[in-house]
Amino acid sequence: MTPLLELEGVTVTLGGRVVLDGVNLRLADGQFTGLIGSNGAGKTTLLRVALGLLTPQRGRVLIGGQPARRRAELVGYVPQKVELDPDLPLRVADLVGLGLDGHRLGLPLPSRTRAARVAEALEAAGAAHLAGQRAGRLSGGEQQRVMIAHAIVARPRLLLLDEPLANLDLPSAKAIVSVLASVAAERGVGVLISAHDMNPLLPVMDQVAYMADGRLAAGSTGEVIRSEVLSELYGHPVEVIHVRDRVLVVAG
């Protein structure tokens, strides 16, 4: 079967620095993949490549078997650090509606199907109660739910999220993860989510893609989150430590 997302030997050099170094990654429909790594490991660049916003110097990026650039309608996206101004004149429902037709020219015409799609996406993201509020005046966790509703309203097959858990407290992060897990399970949407801490994702990840210095190792958590594999990836010894139900990666 054709994978939903396929990166093959993807290499990206930005300003003379190798940011992605021969990266391979496959993602199937409904599969939940955590893209884990510290700051500067190449996570954002990988997501931008998958979105078709950045063309790699080498390698192939395919979505549903076709070049990523031409498949934008199959992809939902939540960018890193969305900071909505409190005075931005958008209600939550308006912002989510832009996920359906924000790229079109002209004024939006109100329609019952459009409103129903927006309501359905808000419901799936656990944000139905926020619909009439001003988007910029919500808390960080509420804004992330709204951005997720924005990303899934056009019914994409692939959802890309750049550090959606950053700056969230643990309960909010857990709530967002469970929303995403049910989007993957119930709608068959492939989810690729970047995070610098893998722990909130451990209960739901089908696959982990671990990045260090532009290189990537992918597989089940049992295969990848091991001292030998990560030491090889980092190029220096690191140790994987299990503390209760948490996993820590420390320099050995």
Added chain:
Amino acid sequence: MSPLVTALVVGAVVAAVSGPVGVFMVARGQSFAGHALADAGTTGGAAGYLAGVNVLYGFVAFNLVAAAAMEALGGRRAIARDVATGVVLGASLALTALFLHIETSTATTGATVTVLFGSLFSLAPGTVPVVAALGAVSLALSALLYRPLLLSAVHPDLARARGVHPALVGAGYLAALSLAVSLSAVTIGAILSTALLVGPAAAALHLVRRPAAAMALASLAALACTLGGVGLAYASYHWPPAGRGWPVSFFVVASVLLVYGASLAARRR
């Protein structure tokens, strides 16, 4: 058409345009760019005086040139855009100084006051169709780019991921803003023209949540300020000290400030 009617019609068109264009300007964080465009327009107004053509054409031509220069020099990053805006602003004001110096040393037409502070009561009646047409173009551009502008305001990468070029959308909007600023400049003068764009829009953003509602409210507030300002200026011909009337721009901008202050108070509650 009597000068008062001309003033009221032009003021109404300008107010209608400044609502939508102003809401986008404030929401996109481009108030400084708008103000710089307005000041750059003084170069065109002064050049228009020297060449003996309608100052409105001078404003429009130079605002569009300044907008293009800011786009060309600016690029994507906020700081680089601010610098480009500042450089264009400085260069055009230097030219304005030169043109007004030449003009005022050879004639006594009141060019400086007209260009800087407006000339609503001395507009040629033939200006009205031109103002209406330019206003329609500015509104049409804003309506055309409505959704991509809002999407880019949420996050430019969301627009890019959907195949929208934020730079292209931004350039189209800057053209709409240039026209709105030019129209505002003939009403209350170039250096005050952004007051009519910023004030009502910022007040509306405090009060309502929907984009279309904010734009309608901003237009209404601008309309009230403009028509009220024209009325007060007309009445002020009988006021002290000289019985020559107070400037329209003073009344319009004072009303704008009152509206903005009231919106701040309403938001606090």
